Amino acid sequence: MISFARPRRPIHKPRLPDGLRIYAISDIHGCAHLLQPMLRVIDADVARSRPHYAIEVFMGDYIDRGPDTRATLDILVERSRRGNAVFLKGNHEAFLVSVFEDPSLFADWIAVGGAQTLMSYGLAPPDLKREEPTSILRDLIRAMPTEHLEFLDNLRLSFTCGDFFFVHAGVRPGVALSEQQENDLLWIRKEFLESKKHFGKYVVHGHTPVRSADVRYNRANIDTGAYATGNLTLMSIQGSRMLAV
DSSP, X not given: OOEEOOOSSOSSOOOOOTTEEEEEEOOOTTOHHHHHHHHHHHHHHHHHHOXXXXXXXXXXXXXXXXXXXXXXXXXXXXXXXXXXXXXXXXHHHHHHHHHHHOGGGHHHHIXXXXXXXXXXXXXXXXXXXXXXXXXXHHHHHHHSOHHHHHHHHTOBSEEEETTEEEESSOOOTTSOGGGOOHHHHHHOOHHHHTOOSOOSSEEEEOSSOOSSOEEOSSEEXXXXXHHHHSOOOEEEEETTEEEEO
């Protein structure tokens, strides 16, 4: 279902530079079966409307919870070779890196969907009573293609274009965008979601699942809980027009 999304209380309509179109997706969470159709939608739209330039912005949480992290990263690595995609870091990617560095966090990672990631790489669900996290993580690193590890190492924290600021979770109100801390960009919820402020740019984000794209006068949330709902949202932006699919 396609819905036209308009800010509820427009103060200033954010705009992209003329001739540029952005396609944004967030919180894929291992749902390769939902990602592929959305990429076909993007390709068909570009072929039909022929924008002067198109940028794809993926806003983090590619891994965990859903059924196929490995296939999802395969698809995104391949997509990156086109040269017009931006890949942002989500809190799940950051957390996995933390687990690699500190295996004592392993059980916490399993609790937020890490077991599905392990299984997507052909590893058995962990038995935390019998297996050492360090050994399991070593096996996971061996099972992950080099391209996947490099992909995770090269994720960006944010992307700015025109009047838009793309980020995984949000920003801390009252702090300049150039001075935002990584922890807030990846994890913030309440302070950002309840803020009525203008953040300096129009913020497009995910991280906190909503039933359908939540487009407001100062931000848009496009995380529709794909792994739980089967609904992966794509937002296209051209000029000051935002369309959520």
